[in-house]
Every structure is written in structure tokens, then in C-alpha cells.
Amino acid sequence: MPKDMDPSLRDSKVRHKRATIIDVAERAGVSRQTVSRVVAGGELVAKDTLERVTTAIEELGYRPNHLARTLVQRRSCILGVSALDLDSPLASPFIERLQALSRPLGYHIIVSNFDLEDEGGAGTLHTFVSLSVDGIALFPAVMEADVIERFARSYDGRIVAVGRVDQIEGVHSLSLDEVAAAQLVVDHLISRGRRRIAVLTNAWYPGVVHPRMAALQATLDRSGSPAVQFVAGYEPDIEGGMAAMTELISQHSSGDIDAVVAYNDTMAFGALHACRTHGLSVPHDVAVVGYDGTPFGAVSDPPLTTVPQDAGRYAEVVFKLLIDDQEANAAAEEPTLIAPRLVVRGSS
Amino acid sequence: MPKDMDPSLRDSKVRHKRATIIDVAERAGVSRQTVSRVVAGGELVAKDTLERVTTAIEELGYRPNHLARTLVQRRSCILGVSALDLDSPLASPFIERLQALSRPLGYHIIVSNFDLEDEGGAGTLHTFVSLSVDGIALFPAVMEADVIERFARSYDGRIVAVGRVDQIEGVHSLSLDEVAAAQLVVDHLISRGRRRIAVLTNAWYPGVVHPRMAALQATLDRSGSPAVQFVAGYEPDIEGGMAAMTELISQHSSGDIDAVVAYNDTMAFGALHACRTHGLSVPHDVAVVGYDGTPFGAVSDPPLTTVPQDAGRYAEVVFKLLIDDQEANAAAEEPTLIAPRLVVRGSS
């Protein structure tokens, strides 16, 4: 790109207005349309014309204005991801994989933090509408079902709600099979002789019971060893896990609890630490199980038994539903459930 | 986009086309301009007109088309963040904080994964240009300086390069003060009687020496206890840390090394695990120090000594440079250095 075309400007402040399609057209001595065709792939353009235009594009450093194109084409090739917590060990792999899949097709990803305060979560969605995104992934979808459904009715694109097992009209749900996962966890603990099992749950969202907790509760009840206690209301982070475990320990005497299932690995790490500081030996006194398959669980002391989640897999399904599969909406009546695994390590 | 437009469509496929400013104008019986004024804040509009328009907006669920506005106003109110690794413990806090600061001013954040393959990293940047972002944060900026500089010349917005201590024309650099940090780390280890210090470094990028490594090398040399070894070329993740530590152990006999500085906490966790599996006691046999202040370091066994980084602070500086401070460019000649801290925990 040429730096100056007008000698009267100061060096460091010289900023060229972005070259437009017209600049290229003039330089190449063709019409805008021809330039447009070249940019679109160069089909149906005479070879020497194509070359002249290509040269002009390079000389001017021309890059098409994506916005102007979106305005007329009615598709932005942008997908919106509403993330509740980028810090979650699932968020980054999910976004990275979705990006890796989408980019070759010319799609970009916009990530926006979910904000429950903002119109009950709908604010985030309307932001995406303003930006004309072609599809939306809720990762996870924590707002109330009717908020999502109402939005879906007015939105002219696909929506995938990750982490939900319920069915919302106009939206595809995608989730770990929480019922099967709970069964794996409970079976494992019981097979290890654990009978006095507690659950550390996170603070969830108004009007929404986390399917994981519902599944654990039902499975434990059915197993004949109903949960000793659900410790709820803590943040799903290390401190939350420590606090929840500490509360649990303070409310029970030694031996009352012989296993703990945490909402996720991060809470489990906090729980492990609380056990350590309170002189409880894991897994001797109490077994600990988490969810997610955070890499750290492989090297914690003891290594953490966990239900791993394959965020990349989620991304693949979302990708398919959002842009790849034109028949997706028709087939999207049933929530997609991902089969769980259990990775047994030293903590249980 | 609706596939069909005939009335013969199935229920669930009926999607309202987004209401435009014209729809609102017609419904309210005013001109587009008046609607535009109302949306802009409602100044200079008669009270009853304003009310009629507001009602129409609500009834139609009208949301301005951000793209069309951007096209004419020449600012998108979108900031681009080029992230190398969303999984990094710094990335999420950075993005979340930047988002929290920007949203009240009407700014959105687009996150895009950096891809070195793509025009030497410039591809990511040009993506941002296509999307007409108003400013760009490179987090961190790993491409070669001249790639950045060349791009900056053609880009008509601010750029902040995080994690760089060098000065690039047209770009503001922002980084941890690596020299001071290295001094803290080395002083600490030496004060603990450590003399045989090794460094585990990550795989860095072509043509770029990581300032952290340069600073550690210089500081160790100056201290009279030059680094025993730099173990380089591993990924900055847990496995990389394990592998690097394992390589180190295999190349030295017991006692040859009494301290290890890892490129970041994540590698340090891997190193801790490698020590455990090889029967090395931390900190008795070998001290371990990381960088970043990952939350997990507080509950690892042993807890990890680290140089914490305040990603939120970085976000604040970036925010100021990108949109808040109109004088920023003038004052941006010197890289901004963030003073380091050292959190001493059980691993050293």
C-alpha cells in the first residue's frame, strides 16, 4: 500500500481512507461490477481484465467492506456465541473449535458475555440481532425457556441452546446426557462402597433447575442411597467449591459423608483443597467426583475422577446445526444428547 | 433468510422480517428522519411525536440495524480482540473486563483467534478491517514487529499490542514489566539459597524472542548464577510443562538443579506433576515458580509461587487507549509497563 498520496500530511498521522470498490474500478479502468465479480471469485471475467483488477486490488490494498456486503446480501457470515463464563474450561475449546470449523466457510465468530440483568438475558440476543449475525449459539443457555422462545419467534436465523435438555420451539437444544451421566457417577460410587453421598451445586439461574442436579437427585433417590445433602448457592469456581465443602464438613460429623459429587471440576478442586485443610483424606475418607474433564484434573493431587465433556464435539454439532446442514431445522425437534463418559482417577 | 415467501409456509417457519426504520415511520405517521432522531436520543422532537414513535418502535420490536448505521457513520463501535489462546488464564478475564468497560459506551467486542499461518498473522487483522472494527487489541501480540507496523500504517484506528516491550510505530505496547519481574523471581530464589536454576520456556514464535525469557536470562547472568539450562520448545500447557520438566530431569543428575522457573503457571503445574512422578520433592529438592497467578495455584499441592498478572488491569489500559482517551495516540510513544508482584507460596 502506498503511504502518501498527498505530500502535505504529516508522516505518522497519514491514514488512508480505506480503498473502496470504486477506487479499484477506476484504477483498473472497469466498472464496479467487474471488480465485484473478481472479488467474488473471478468467474466470468476475461483473463486480462481479471489480472488488471487483481493488480489494482493489490496496489490499493483493497479489502471489501464486509458491512456493506452484508447490508445488501442479507447475511453477515457472522455467528454469535453468547457465553456465560469464558473462564469455564469448556468455553475456550468450544469457541476455538467452532471458529476453526467456520472460518474455512468464511464465517466469523462474535463472542458476547451473557448478561442476565439485561432484559432477562434477551439483551445479549438483541445485540446479536443488531449486528445481523446469521446464527446464535447459547453456551450455555441459562435464561428461562419463554425468554428464548419469544426471541426465537422474532429472529430470522438458527439458534442452538447448549446445556439444555428441554425442548424450545424454534431452537435446537444440545446437552450432555445428564441422566446417563448421573447414572455413571452414582453407579461408580456405589460400586466403590460409597453410600453417604453429597452434592455440591452451583448458583444457578432463576426459574431454571440445572438438569445435572435434577438427574443426580433422581438417580440417587432411585439407587437407594438418596443424597445426604445438596449444598447449593455457591459460585462454580474454586472458592465456591472450598466454601461448599467447608459448609458440608461443618454440618456433619466424621463419617457422615463418604462421597461428594461437585457440579464441575473447578468446584471439585476447591473441595479437594478444603478436604486437605480439614484433614480429610481423599479418597480414603471421602471420594470426590467432578464434571468437565478439565486438563488440570489429570495432575491434581489426587487426580480427579470426572465426567469429561468434549467441547469440540459440541462445537461440531453447533456448527452443523447453524450453518452446515440446511435440513437441520426440520430435524431439530429432539434435543441432541451427547453420551457421557466417566474417567476414574485417584480421587475416588 | 426465509426460504419461501408464499403464504404456504409451515407455521414454525414464519419469521418476521426485521422491522426497519421505514416501517416505524409509516406506523407512526412520520418521516424516517424523525424516527432516527428518536432513536438517537429523542432530542429536538415534539413530545407527542416522540411518544407515537416510541410506541411504534415497541410494537414492531424495532432494533436499529447496526451495520447500516456503521456504513454511514464510519464507526462500528466494535473492538477486535485477537487472542492467541482463549484457554490462557489471562484471556477470559481480559475479555470480560474489556467487555464490561466497553458495553456502557455502546461498544461490542469481537474475539478472533490469532492464526499465524494466515499472512503471518496479518490475516486476522484484515478480518477486523473487513468488519470495520474501531480498534484492535492484540492479546498477546506475537507476530513480527514489521508485520504489525505495516498493518498499522494502513489501518485507520488504534492498535494496542499486549505482551510486548518493544516500540512499534503507530501501535501502543503494553506489557508486564518483565525485567522487574525476572528480578523479583531471581532475587527470591537466590534469597532462598537456590543457585542452580533452570527455565522451562514455551514454543514461541518465529523471529520473536519472548521478553520474559530474555529478561530471565539477563537477570540470571547478572546474578552470578547463570541459568543451568533453558528447556525450550514445548507448548505452554500442562503436558508441555511435564515434558519439559521430564527432559530436564533426564539430563541432569540429582542435585544439579534446585529451582525451576516456568514460562507460566500451567507449565508449572505440569512440572510439579513431573516432579511428583519422579520422586522429586517440591520445594525441598527443587523450587518451582510460575507466572500468571492462575487461581488454581492457590490450591495445588504444593501451592504455587507465581508472578500474578492482572488481566483486568490490562483491559483497563487497553480500554483507555482504544476508546476512552482521545489523547492516547499522542502519549503512546513509550510502552506501558505494568509493575510485577511476586506471590510466594509453598512451591518455593
Next chain:
DNA sequence: CTGTTAGCGCCTTCAC
């Protein structure tokens, strides 16, 4: 193969 015409939805400018 290439050019012309007519917008996409919005805002700026300038009338009234």
C-alpha cells in the same frame, strides 16, 4: 464477458 440501474437501512445536510 461487461456495464447500468436500483436499492440494502441508516444518517448527514439542508431545506422548510
Next chain:
DNA sequence: GTGAAGGCGCTAACAG
């Protein structure tokens, strides 16, 4: 206070 024209950069549709 409000409206009418014009254009942001691009592409669809139709000419030639």
C-alpha cells in the same frame, strides 16, 4: 420541529 434529498460500499438483476 420536521421532511426531502443524497450517499455510505456493495451486489442483484437485467441489460447489452
